[in-house]
Amino acid sequence: MTIRKLELQLMSRIDQDDLIEVKKIKRYIQLIKLDIACDRAIKKDGSTIVIENGTQRFIKSHPAMTEKMKINAQLIALEKTFNFISEGDAPSSTPSPVEEEPTEDDLI
Template identity: 60%
Template sequence: MNGMLEQLKEQLMARIDTDDLLEVDKVNRYIKLRELDLACSEAIDKDGATIVIENGSQRFIKAHPSMNEKSKLNSQMIALEKSINFTNGSLVPASPASSVEGKQGDYEPGDLV
């Protein structure tokens, strides 16, 4: 594990109850997902964002397979971040309320005619 991931793990572990094995497992899974994400980034940096597929006399250019994997890993990491029970605040801020009902704005009821 590189230094940046070790520091990230230490920071995350400091924000959870380390006696809760489920939360510790979530942090470990998050770090593993980050390792896989970095490996995908290295492969993309090495090979480029596109690759050439040759099938007999045909040549196709397509997106690097790691691009799709990075997208999946990102979704998994976001979901895992939301599920971790941080003791001193959430890593991911809560989304603002989307409902307009009951809120007073800078308008008068007559403006809605």
């Protein structure tokens, strides 16, 4: 699955005349892209980084790890607000979550 396919799938499940819903999908896709960028940075640098301050040396978690947690929380919150339409074009009474969260390998 690619990011474009995910966007098309999500767009097909909303009322595209509802600009708020369209904006939510665009925001969701941007967050997915940021999450992938964090994954790449962690893969490149490792999950920990070394900070040197003069003679002191510290090992701490990669800053992208914290960002991934924030992004994940935003994705989950956004998913809960999607107003998906059903197959019969009747508005859904409760928002449906995305079936499966794509992995980095799925989106490349």
